[in-house]
Amino acid sequence: MIVTDFTGIYARQPFTAEATVVPCADLTGTDCYCDDEVAAELARRLAPHPLRAVHFLDSGNYHYLTKLWTDRIDRPFDLVLFDRHTDMQPPAFGDLLSCGSWVRRMLDRNPLLRRVCVAGAPADREAAAEYPGRVLFCGGTPDDPAWRHFAGAEDPTPLYVSVDKDVLAPEWAATNWDQGTTTLPELCDMLRSLLLRRTVLGADVCGEYAPEEAIADERCVARNDRANAALYELLRTAL
Structure with missing residues (x-):
C-alpha cells in the first residue's frame, strides 16, 4: 500500500497503519492542477515505489496522479475508471494537468x-x-449491460484500475465532490468480475473528504476508512 499524503487525512484512518507514505504536503501548486515542474517532482517522489501495488491518492483533487503512475506502464493496457465524473474535460488553464482533464x-x-x-x-x-473505439461508458452497477459485456469479455489486455470514491452513494463514502449511487457491495462485485479475468498492473483509490470538513464529522472519516479497507483487501489480491 502506497499513500501519497497531501492533506494529512490518512493519519486519521486506521487502515493505513502499515502503509508506505510518500510525503507531498510540502509541495505547492498541487490542488486540482499541477504544472510540468510539479508533475516532474511528483513523479520523482513516486519513482522508488512499485507500480504493481494499491496506491491511495488522497482527495479527488489529486486524481491526476493516476496519469503519473500509468506513465510507467511499458505495454498496451486498458484503464478502468470508477468515477462519478469522466475526467475528460479540456484543460481550463492552458495545458495544465488537472483532476478534471x-x-x-x-x-x-x-x-x-x-x-x-x-x-x-x-x-x-x-x-x-472524439476517441472512437477508445472510450466506453458503463453504469455503476454489476447488472449494467455495457459493464457485463466489458467485464465478461475474454481479453488479454492488462488493466490499470482507478477508483474515485465519489462513484459511491453518500452512505458508503464521504467526498468533497458530488456523488453517485453505487453501493460499496456493488463496486466490490464489479471489481471482482474484473479481477477474475484480467491481469492488473496497478490500482489506485482516491476521494478522501476535505480535512477541514472532516474535522467536524468523524463519522465521515470512519466511513471512508471502512470503504478504503474493503477496497484495499479486494485489490491487493490481484497484485
Whole structure:
C-alpha cells in the first residue's frame, strides 16, 4: 500500500497503519492542477515505489496522479475508471494537468493506452465521438449491460484500475465532490468480475473528504476508512 499524503487525512484512518507514505504536503501548486515542474517532482517522489501495488491518492483533487503512475506502464493496457465524473474535460488553464482533464491527457499522449472504460459517470458523447473505439461508458452497477459485456469479455489486455470514491452513494463514502449511487457491495462485485479475468498492473483509490470538513464529522472519516479497507483487501489480491 502506497499513500501519497497531501492533506494529512490518512493519519486519521486506521487502515493505513502499515502503509508506505510518500510525503507531498510540502509541495505547492498541487490542488486540482499541477504544472510540468510539479508533475516532474511528483513523479520523482513516486519513482522508488512499485507500480504493481494499491496506491491511495488522497482527495479527488489529486486524481491526476493516476496519469503519473500509468506513465510507467511499458505495454498496451486498458484503464478502468470508477468515477462519478469522466475526467475528460479540456484543460481550463492552458495545458495544465488537472483532476478534471487527466484522462483526456492520457488518451492524447499515451500511445500504450488502448481503451478507457468509465463506470458510474454520465456518458460523454462528445468524448466518445472524439476517441472512437477508445472510450466506453458503463453504469455503476454489476447488472449494467455495457459493464457485463466489458467485464465478461475474454481479453488479454492488462488493466490499470482507478477508483474515485465519489462513484459511491453518500452512505458508503464521504467526498468533497458530488456523488453517485453505487453501493460499496456493488463496486466490490464489479471489481471482482474484473479481477477474475484480467491481469492488473496497478490500482489506485482516491476521494478522501476535505480535512477541514472532516474535522467536524468523524463519522465521515470512519466511513471512508471502512470503504478504503474493503477496497484495499479486494485489490491487493490481484497484485
